[in-house]
Amino acid sequence: MVNIEMETCRLTDYADLESYRANLQAKKTENKVITICCGTGCLAYGASKIGQSFKDEIKNQGLEGTVSVKFTGCQGFCERGPLVVIRPENILYQRVKPEDVSRIVTETIRNDLILDDLLYTIPSTNEKVRCEEDVPFYKKQLRLVFGTNGYIDPTSLDDYIQAGGYQALNKVLSSMSPDEVVDEIKISGLRGRGGGGFATGAKWEITREAPGELKYVICNCDEGDPGAFMDRSLMEGNPHSIIEGMVIAAYAVGARQGYIYIRNEYPVALKNSEIAIKKAEEKGLLGKNILGTGFDFSIKISRGGGAFVCGESTALMASIEGRTGEPRANYIHTSEKGLWERPTLLNNVETLANIPLIINKGAEWFYGIGTGNSKGTKIFSLVGKVHNTGLIEVPMGITLREIIYEIGGGIPGGKKFKAVQTGGPSGGCLPEEKLDLSVDFDELSRAGSMMGSGAMIVMDEDNCMVDIARYFLSFLEEESCGKCVPCREGLKRMRQILDRIIEGKGQDEDIELLIDLSESLTMGALCGLGGSAGNPVLSTIRHFKDEYVAHIQEKRCPAGVCKPLIRYYIVEANCNGCSLCIKECPADAISFQGKKQPVKLDQDKCTKCGACYDICRLNAVEVK
Amino acid sequence: MVTLTINGREFSGASGQTLLNIAQKAGIDIPTLCHSHAVSDYGACRVCLVEVEKRNRKRLVTACLYPIEEGLKVATDSERVIKVRKTIIELLLARAPDSNDIKELATKYGIEASRFRDVTETSNDNCILCGLCNRVCAEVVGVDAISLVNRGTRREVALPFYDETNDCIACGACSYICPTKAIQMKDTKEIRTMIWPNSKADFKMQQCESCGVHYAPVKQLEYIALKSGLSVSEFNNCPDCRH
Numbered sequence: 001m002v003n004i005e006m007e008t009c010r011l012t013d014y015a016d017l018e019s020y021r022a023n024l025q026a027k028k029t030e031n032k033v034i035t036i037c038c039g040t041g042c043l044a045y046g047a048s049k050i051g052q053s054f055k056d057e058i059k060n061q062g063l064e065g066t067v068s069v070k071f072t073g074c075q076g077f078c079e080r081g082p083l084v085v086i087r088p089e090n091i092l093y094q095r096v097k098p099e100d101v102s103r104i105v106t107e108t109i110r111n112d113l114i115l116d117d118l119l120y121t122i123p124s125t126n127e128k129v130r131c132e133e134d135v136p137f138y139k140k141q142l143r144l145v146f147g148t149n150g151y152i153d154p155t156s157l158d159d160y161i162q163a164g165g166y167q168a169l170n171k172v173l174s175s176m177s178p179d180e181v182v183d184e185i186k187i188s189g190l191r192g193r194g195g196g197g198f199a200t201g202a203k204w205e206i207t208r209e210a211p212g213e214l215k216y217v218i219c220n221c222d223e224g225d226p227g228a229f230m231d232r233s234l235m236e237g238n239p240h241s242i243i244e245g246m247v248i249a250a251y252a253v254g255a256r257q258g259y260i261y262i263r264n265e266y267p268v269a270l271k272n273s274e275i276a277i278k279k280a281e282e283k284g285l286l287g288k289n290i291l292g293t294g295f296d297f298s299i300k301i302s303r304g305g306g307a308f309v310c311g312e313s314t315a316l317m318a319s320i321e322g323r324t325g326e327p328r329a330n331y332i333h334t335s336e337k338g339l340w341e342r343p344t345l346l347n348n349v350e351t352l353a354n355i356p357l358i359i360n361k362g363a364e365w366f367y368g369i370g371t372g373n374s375k376g377t378k379i380f381s382l383v384g385k386v387h388n389t390g391l392i393e394v395p396m397g398i399t400l401r402e403i404i405y406e407i408g409g410g411i412p413g414g415k416k417f418k419a420v421q422t423g424g425p426s427g428g429c430l431p432e433e434k435l436d437l438s439v440d441f442d443e444l445s446r447a448g449s450m451m452g453s454g455a456m457i458v459m460d461e462d463n464c465m466v467d468i469a470r471y472f473l474s475f476l477e478e479e480s481c482g483k484c485v486p487c488r489e490g491l492k493r494m495r496q497i498l499d500r501i502i503e504g505k506g507q508d509e510d511i512e513l514l515i516d517l518s519e520s521l522t523m524g525a526l527c528g529l530g531g532s533a534g535n536p537v538l539s540t541i542r543h544f545k546d547e548y549v550a551h552i553q554e555k556r557c558p559a560g561v562c563k564p565l566i567r568y569y570i571v572e573a574n575c576n577g578c579s580l581c582i583k584e585c586p587a588d589a590i591s592f593q594g595k596k597q598p599v600k601l602d603q604d605k606c607t608k609c610g611a612c613y614d615i616c617r618l619n620a621v622e623v624k
Numbered sequence: 625m626v627t628l629t630i631n632g633r634e635f636s637g638a639s640g641q642t643l644l645n646i647a648q649k650a651g652i653d654i655p656t657l658c659h660s661h662a663v664s665d666y667g668a669c670r671v672c673l674v675e676v677e678k679r680n681r682k683r684l685v686t687a688c689l690y691p692i693e694e695g696l697k698v699a700t701d702s703e704r705v706i707k708v709r710k711t712i713i714e715l716l717l718a719r720a721p722d723s724n725d726i727k728e729l730a731t732k733y734g735i736e737a738s739r740f741r742d743v744t745e746t747s748n749d750n751c752i753l754c755g756l757c758n759r760v761c762a763e764v765v766g767v768d769a770i771s772l773v774n775r776g777t778r779r780e781v782a783l784p785f786y787d788e789t790n791d792c793i794a795c796g797a798c799s800y801i802c803p804t805k806a807i808q809m810k811d812t813k814e815i816r817t818m819i820w821p822n823s824k825a826d827f828k829m830q831q832c833e834s835c836g837v838h839y840a841p842v843k844q845l846e847y848i849a850l851k852s853g854l855s856v857s858e859f860n861n862c863p864d865c866r867h
């Protein structure tokens with residue numbers, strides 16, 4: 001049985017941690033675990049109520065001790081939440097409602113009966129899938145970093161230790177010199193997951209070699225890309241893996257103080273990381289004299305206000321120091337002169353979460369996953385016009401097609417794929433010809449896009465690429481700190497030029513003007529935000545120039561999106577005068593012309609709301 | 625000593641100096657708008673961009689911030705430099721069309737009119753947000769009375785919180801340093817008015833007890849008294865009447 005003393009004692013050496021782990025494993029009495037995802041997405045669908053109902057139900061049915069209920073972090077398939085997985089069989093129930101709880105316990109837990117209505121259905125075949133790993137969304141994934149989320153309670157250090165946690169730290173502190181750790185990371189080929197893709201080992205080495213007694217390690221959890229939430233999900237779901245990564249990094253570079261920079265909009269991540277820090281300190285895995293080795297390293301949490309530019313390294317450090325989160329020129333790398341002018345190692349959440357894996361399984365193992373210069377896996381947030389959206393972890397080198405069609409399940413509504421935007425707001429849009437591109441740092445940037453933090457937005461034929469470029473640009477314009485001219489003034493002008501193109505007032509020289517401005521941004525901006533802000537425009541001009549030309553020269557929006565350029569009209573041959581559209585039109589723009597006669601649409605009255613187009617069953621309304 | 629080449633000629637300087645330091649000493653012309661030897665460098669205007677080559681990689685950097693490095697090859701007017709610099713000047717010209725300095729710079733680079741003339745201008749106060757005024761105020765005058773408020777395109781020079789009660793001592797340093805004359809200082813007999821791009825404040829002038837002339841802002845004299853330890857009454861007379 002559990003010894004309460006045991007729970008709170010400090011671990012004072014390597015053997016201590018291992019016997020503690022063995023003890024935890026030995027005391028396990030349950031033979032089934034019901035995991036309820038309590039990540040931000042599933043919570044929004046009511047997961048916490050379901051979790052409580054499960055606890056009550058297990059008690060009422062007298063199953064305590066043999067069945068345990070566990071609240072886990074995000075498992076990526078948030079769209080289908082709340083998710084409930086019954087382990088060890090890994091039966092996945094999706095969109096679970098509170099009223100389903102008692103029958104799940106009675107049928108599935110007690111009688112091993114599957115509840116078909118709660119299973120995931122493959123849209124194309126209507127086939128029901130029983131196990132988590134057979135759901136197409138998960139099948140092609142390789143969830144090395146993210147997978148543990150589904151098995152542990154992020155607020156429980158014991159859970160993490162049972163799953164093999166802090167083993168890497170143990171190994172490092174007991175048998176590796178800091179130089180050996182740096183070498184291991186260098187050999188692994190790991191590159192920063194936050195955006196730049198800088199070689200992690202090299203960064204560690206620079207920080208290690210930088211002169212100075214005081215050094216810092218910062219974990220960047222300031223994810224600002226709209227739609228991207230992998231860092232949040234990791235920090236919420238498995239905070240100890242990040243802490244373990246940070247302690248290893250600190251040992252390697254010689255730092256004694258660390259910061260986790262989290263945006264205020266991430267309350268669960270803030271809470272879970274605070275709990276994790278406290279528990280790790282109590283256990284002697286963080287703080288003074290870690291595992292009795294004499295190595296000290298503590299972590300403070302720094303809250304960010306949520307400005308996109310604060311993800312930029314110098315701005316982030318300014319913000320931790322209590323100054324305005326504004327970038328400064330970094331001709332001297334922050335690894336040498338960062339926080340308070342001291343050598344500072346800044347790694348993002350996902351990068352750090354990879355560290356324990358590399359140490360445990362070895363650099364060669366890690367190097368064996370992925371392609372060319374991109375090793376390991378990458379977490380993407382897949383959103384937009386695909387059947388399955390959510391967070392996915394895939395090996396580097398997978399193709400865009402596999403991601404979109406196999407994991408994502410293809411484009412809904414029988415529509416045609418048009419583009420995928422990778423790399424967040426300052427990434428680029430790639431066309432159909434690039435679908436077989438291998439997804440890695442180098443291939444993406446060669447194609448005019450980037451890995452960025454891993455946002456992936458799928459677009460179909462109904463998206464207008466000029467409109468899309470304008471959307472991302474105006475996001476960046478909003479988020480620019482405003483310090484330097486090419487970014488502040490350049491983005492404003494680019495947005496204004498796109499505005500006029502969309503209004504049908506585009507001029508012949510506009511494309512060239514946009515290219516000039518993008519280039520002056522890329523080459524002349526002070527920080528990385530501005531430096532990549534031209535991508536959405538450059539990549540859409542590169543791959544979808546015809547759409548720009550149509551807008552500018554023919555005053556036409558091929559996708560039928562840009563209101564000033566489109567016109568709804570009746571295809572007389574198809575219209576039988578059914579009048580459905582007449583009832584639907586809010587502007588009284590359509591008039592009845594007699595039975596079996598095509599209706600008439602008055603362009604002057606039409607407000608281009610699209611209602612008639614949506615309602616017509618005979619394809620008699622078209623837009624061009 | 626660090627040795628480097630600029631436009632093919634060899635130069636050397638003490639480490640820690642910037643490319644701009646070296647170039648200016650050598651008489652090589654690099655335009656600047658947000659740099660002043662009186663205040664710390666900031667890197668905002670980007671007109672001082674030059675091209676550096678290191679390990680066969682070329683990139684554009686700001687001369688005012690880039691510390692010299694051994695063996696660095698610098699080009700101050702390569703094709704890329706000129707192209708990007710011109711676009712930046714054009715952007716500035718569209719923002720501050722009435723500024724003589726900007727117009728001169730534009731003419732020098734052969735820009736007749738900004739290609740952005742057709743797009744509607746939102747702010748036309750000639751301020752290019754170079755940040756010289758707030759830096760001189762904080763670093764030289766030592767009062768930190770004005771700042772660059774807001775982010776992005778909404779950024780502007782103003783009194784903190786746009787509050788009229790402020791720390792300004794009406795010394796006028798900001799007005800003198802401003803490259804586009806976007807800050808005005810107007811003296812009527814008893815009042816000095818400071819007009820910044822987005823704020824404005826009046827200051828009482830000290831009147832000389834002997835000749836009656838209004839010779840300096842009261843707050844400035846109080847500030848000098850405070851800093852120097854002199855008594856305020858030392859300033860009852862204007863400099864002429866003190867002798």
Ligand code: SF4
Nearest residue numbers: 481483484487527530
């Ligand atoms: S590039 Fe943009 S965000 Fe970066 S410093 Fe310049 S204005 Fe600020």
Ligand code: SF4
Nearest residue numbers: 585606607609610612
């Ligand atoms: S687009 Fe809207 S306003 Fe125009 S005709 Fe159709 S329903 Fe009426």
Ligand code: SF4
Nearest residue numbers: 761792793795796798
């Ligand atoms: S006039 Fe006021 S704002 Fe300007 S430098 Fe002097 S004290 Fe600062």
Ligand code: SF4
Nearest residue numbers: 751752754755757802
């Ligand atoms: S007011 Fe003048 S000195 Fe101040 S930021 Fe604007 S242009 Fe620069």
Ligand code: FES
Nearest residue numbers: 039041042074078
């Ligand atoms: S929050 Fe439950 S799967 Fe993401």
Ligand code: FES
Nearest residue numbers: 658669670672688
């Ligand atoms: S003078 Fe160098 S950036 Fe302004």
